Amino acid sequence: MSQEEILAEKKKAIFESTLELVRENGFHGTPMSLVAKKAGVAAGTIYHYFDSKDTLIIALHGYLRSRMFKTMLDGDDETRDFESRFFTFWKKHYHFYVQNPNALYFIEQFVNSPYYERCPEKENDRCQNIIAQFLKTGIETGVLKQMNLKLMSILVHSSVVTTAKVSLTKKVEIGETELQQVAQVIWDGIKQ
Amino acid sequence: MSQEEILAEKKKAIFESTLELVRENGFHGTPMSLVAKKAGVAAGTIYHYFDSKDTLIIALHGYLRSRMFKTMLDGDDETRDFESRFFTFWKKHYHFYVQNPNALYFIEQFVNSPYYERCPEKENDRCQNIIAQFLKTGIETGVLKQMNLKLMSILVHSSVVTTAKVSLTKKVEIGETELQQVAQVIWDGIKQ
DNA sequence: TTTTCCCAATTGAACGTTCATTCGGTAGGC
DNA sequence: GCCTACCGAATGAACGTTCAATTGGGAAAA
Numbered sequence A, B: 001m002s003q004e005e006i007l008a009e010k011k012k013a014i015f016e017s018t019l020e021l022v023r024e025n026g027f028h029g030t031p032m033s034l035v036a037k038k039a040g041v042a043a044g045t046i047y048h049y050f051d052s053k054d055t056l057i058i059a060l061h062g063y064l065r066s067r068m069f070k071t072m073l074d075g076d077d078e079t080r081d082f083e084s085r086f087f088t089f090w091k092k093h094y095h096f097y098v099q100n101p102n103a104l105y106f107i108e109q110f111v112n113s114p115y116y117e118r119c120p121e122k123e124n125d126r127c128q129n130i131i132a133q134f135l136k137t138g139i140e141t142g143v144l145k146q147m148n149l150k151l152m153s154i155l156v157h158s159s160v161v162t163t164a165k166v167s168l169t170k171k172v173e174i175g176e177t178e179l180q181q182v183a184q185v186i187w188d189g190i191k192q
Numbered sequence C: 001t002t003t004t005c006c007c008a009a010t011t012g013a014a015c016g017t018t019c020a021t022t023c024g025g026t027a028g029g030c
Numbered sequence D: 001g002c003c004t005a006c007c008g009a010a011t012g013a014a015c016g017t018t019c020a021a022t023t024g025g026g027a028a029a030a
Helices: A003-025 A032-039 A043-049 A053-072 A081-100 A101-110 A115-116 A124-139 A147-168 A176-190 B003-025 B033-039 B043-049 B053-073 B082-099 B101-111 B113-119 B124-142 B151-167 B175-190
Strands: none
Touching: A003 A032, A003 A043, A003 A101, A032 A043, A053 A081, A053 A101, A053 A115, A053 A147, A081 A101, A081 A124, A081 A176, A081 B113, A101 A115, A101 A147, A101 B082, A124 A147, A124 B033, A124 B053, A147 A176, A147 B151, A147 B175, A176 B151, A176 B175, B003 B043, B003 B053, B033 B043, B033 B151, B053 B082, B053 B101, B053 B113, B053 B124, B082 B101, B082 B124, B082 B151, B082 B175, B101 B113, B101 B151, B151 B175
């Protein structure tokens, strides 16, 4: 095993530990000592990889972003018609969040906190960009309404996030029927 | 001025102070000493009204809820047709959030934090209930799609919140046109 | 091949600070 | 004289961060 892989492993352990603890206890309820313990490293080790707690949290956010990015890209069959591509797309995003609840809650906490202000990638939300790029073709080909692209992307994205949160908190049982219904609502809303 | 009103004034000052500081610095970046200073009271005084910092924050959340509740109820003209009532309703909600950004950000931080788990009013979200009650008549009269009421309410509510956040962060300039557009997307999505 | 040396990785106890909370005391209305 | 509202310095625990010490693997020297 190479030096680099070991390095990556420790870093990853710290990330995973932080992710879980922040989800459970929030930013302020997550002491570095606990992060260290859960990650199986010494407290000082964290500071070998990150300058401070804030840096760690901002880095974790970036790490989650890129993981999400990778997951969300593949599996799009461009030969199919735009409508069914939209539904597949929407549901895939939904499932990603449901399968990664820790990431969802961390990110939601993060973007609503003052951390987000200081976040370098704030402007270039790649996750939003993936959606935007997809919707763009829909608008250009006249399948979707003429509308500010960014605005439409955010609306679609927020519907996914909202539905995932509803599902995870079990406020409403989300089966295949409900999933289809919600996606349909958004589709009917944006289609020309 | 009655005893009660004086009491209300100090309490309110503490609430407002907390609200502003939490919005700016997050929960963990808001020490009680600062809350006290900004509210113009002694640190100990806060503990005359609240058992702990957590209690204060949960109480503030309840306080904001009831203020929102009051604001959002009035101004509905039941004689008009359902569609235009929906648009007025949607926009009124939007404007409330835009005019109370501190409340919006506080609540968004709150509901995504572990505080929310321990929140007694978690189940009975009155704000969601107002929306639900309104949409209910729409579903019953066949103007809206047949769909889980709670789910529809949450979707509508989240679209309002999302749009307000977009507007406040100026990611997209939200004028009357854009506002109408977004409301239209949601309306087209839920209408029968 | 063996020995030496170096440096990055790692440790965890110790430090200094920050912060929530406490508490003894004052003021004033009833 | 009692009770409620209020004060703010003092307290002690918790926490982020530091640092002197240790390890181990690999490169350079022998």
